[in-house]
Amino acid sequence: MIEDLWYKNCVIYSLDIETFLDANGDGVGDLQGLTRRLDYLEFLGIDAIWLSPFHPSPNRDDGYDVTDYYGIHPRHGTSGEFVEFLHQANKRGFRVLMDLVVNHTSDQHPWFKQARRSRSSARRDWYIWSQKRPADWNKGMVFPGVQDRTWTFDKRSREYYFHRFHNFQPDLNTGNPEVRSEIERIIGYWLALGISGFRVDAVPFIIEQIVPGKKKHTKNFDYLRELRQFVQWRKGDAILLGEANVLPEEMLPYFGEQCTGIQMLFNFFVNQHLFYALATHEIEPLIESLKATLDIPPNAHWAHFLRNHDELDLGRLTDRQRAQVFARFAPEPHMQLYGRGIRRRLAPMLGDRKHEELAYSMMFSLPGSPVIRFGDELRMGDDLSLDQRIAVRTPMQWADEPHGGFTTAKKPVHPVIDHGAWSYKHVNVAEQRRDPESFLNWMAEMIRLRKECPEIGLGTCTILDTRAPSVLGLQFEWQGHKVITLHNFAERPRSASLRLPSKELTLSNLRAPLQIRASKNGRFDIALDALNYCWFRVGGLDYAVR
Numbered sequence: 001m002i003e004d005l006w007y008k009n010c011v012i013y014s015l016d017i018e019t020f021l022d023a024n025g026d027g028v029g030d031l032q033g034l035t036r037r038l039d040y041l042e043f044l045g046i047d048a049i050w051l052s053p054f055h056p057s058p059n060r061d062d063g064y065d066v067t068d069y070y071g072i073h074p075r076h077g078t079s080g081e082f083v084e085f086l087h088q089a090n091k092r093g094f095r096v097l098m099d100l101v102v103n104h105t106s107d108q109h110p111w112f113k114q115a116r117r118s119r120s121s122a123r124r125d126w127y128i129w130s131q132k133r134p135a136d137w138n139k140g141m142v143f144p145g146v147q148d149r150t151w152t153f154d155k156r157s158r159e160y161y162f163h164r165f166h167n168f169q170p171d172l173n174t175g176n177p178e179v180r181s182e183i184e185r186i187i188g189y190w191l192a193l194g195i196s197g198f199r200v201d202a203v204p205f206i207i208e209q210i211v212p213g214k215k216k217h218t219k220n221f222d223y224l225r226e227l228r229q230f231v232q233w234r235k236g237d238a239i240l241l242g243e244a245n246v247l248p249e250e251m252l253p254y255f256g257e258q259c260t261g262i263q264m265l266f267n268f269f270v271n272q273h274l275f276y277a278l279a280t281h282e283i284e285p286l287i288e289s290l291k292a293t294l295d296i297p298p299n300a301h302w303a304h305f306l307r308n309h310d311e312l313d314l315g316r317l318t319d320r321q322r323a324q325v326f327a328r329f330a331p332e333p334h335m336q337l338y339g340r341g342i343r344r345r346l347a348p349m350l351g352d353r354k355h356e357e358l359a360y361s362m363m364f365s366l367p368g369s370p371v372i373r374f375g376d377e378l379r380m381g382d383d384l385s386l387d388q389r390i391a392v393r394t395p396m397q398w399a400d401e402p403h404g405g406f407t408t409a410k411k412p413v414h415p416v417i418d419h420g421a422w423s424y425k426h427v428n429v430a431e432q433r434r435d436p437e438s439f440l441n442w443m444a445e446m447i448r449l450r451k452e453c454p455e456i457g458l459g460t461c462t463i464l465d466t467r468a469p470s471v472l473g474l475q476f477e478w479q480g481h482k483v484i485t486l487h488n489f490a491e492r493p494r495s496a497s498l499r500l501p502s503k504e505l506t507l508s509n510l511r512a513p514l515q516i517r518a519s520k521n522g523r524f525d526i527a528l529d530a531l532n533y534c535w536f537r538v539g540g541l542d543y544a545v546r
Helices: 032-036 038-046 079-091 110-115 177-193 222-234 268-280 284-293 319-329 346-350 353-364 388-392 431-432 439-451 453-458
Strands: 012-015 048-051 093-100 151-154 161-163 199-201 239-242 264-266 303-304 367-372 459-462 472-480 483-487 494-498 506-509 515-517 524-528 534-537
Touching: 032 038, 032 079, 038 439, 079 093, 079 177, 093 177, 093 268, 110 177, 177 222, 222 239, 268 284, 268 303, 268 319, 268 353, 284 459, 346 353, 353 439, 353 534, 431 439, 453 472, 453 483, 472 494, 483 494, 483 524, 524 534
Parallel strands: 012 048, 012 367, 048 093, 093 199, 199 239, 239 264, 264 303, 303 367
Antiparallel strands: 151 161, 459 472, 472 483, 483 534, 494 524, 506 515, 506 534
């Protein structure tokens, strides 16, 4: 059987139902609103929709504290409306991915309520407990500066429970076979409804085997293989997209030998070095990060992104590199978070459209599949007056109407940006949709361009010598066809000089009616303006034979 590799050549759009569109006027985004905007996503050209958590939740962590994995939060709609959304999405050719948040539950989940009643509870071993406070009780926090411990004393059961995240999010014990079986039932339920895959939250923590008193904890990578097998037994083309911010030498076990583990991982390592290149115009660290992540199993794949729903994590950079990125993109302390990241959206952080076009063109041409965060196609801004990561989770700006057309309620779930350069009065879908020169229309054009270049998702990547220290050149080859991209990170014009591995003598520009011929010595000399980019097909554009 030939495996369906649809995930290798798709564009993923990340959104939160809560802040996308409110159809019933209660101030909270809902499934009816999302379904109404599927035509907009069809115009944009994306292939897959990734939904943030929409389950019942106390919402102390924006929905990542789940109380019922089989339910829909009533404020988002009903199960019937979810099925209708899936039906309408499938009619338009969209695949739908959803967050799988099974590292932890809410402390209000019935499982944890049962577990804390007594040490003999049937759910007791579904969580991780210690009679004594472990020596590392205040180590390993995910949110340093906000979170002060990973072991919390439970007064009711008189023991400590483990939580990698907030103390209201106790970790599940995935070493327990009953917990693993329940996770499979959750996965099977949503696959049966029509989900095409899962973005798996906090993968390294899911497979970590926590033993109180031990300094080092092993990781059970076999569990990822179990999950993959179950997913493919239930739905052969469904995928697992993992969140694992780990070093390159630690990445391969997540994919597994011959890609028997997770099919896709977010490439945090390249992401962080891309922002270093944008901040400093030095591309050598970015090149090294690409080299370090090119060698993965044939069916494995990267997901590349610029910004997501969290902080821009710079923890894999050196202290000097991180300081340089902070100085350029987050010079004030309130722009930074957890000592390692930036809590700003892309547009205000980069500062101008030229930098943003360069960044997105680069992201679209990285070896993997691109992921776009909703609103970034408009150059939406952030609201740094909001707490922590909520600054980048403001509602979608649809029109120059109250609350940006997101809701007719007096008060939205999060404030809509209504002042300054990023206000919905200046940045919204309605205005940009009508402007052929808008960033929204540029983004739709780039998505179409990326989809016309399957070589990037399916082919092999070669880093080219451009003879220009600030110009990154990549070549992709698949089934005898080749695509080349050039990106000038300098704020001054640069000239790249290429000698291709093949003997082709023509480069056809994919964004302009222009062909470049090789010189007599077989080199291509290409001038690029400051912060400029070019996409070429090697040879002509004879679509009839492609």
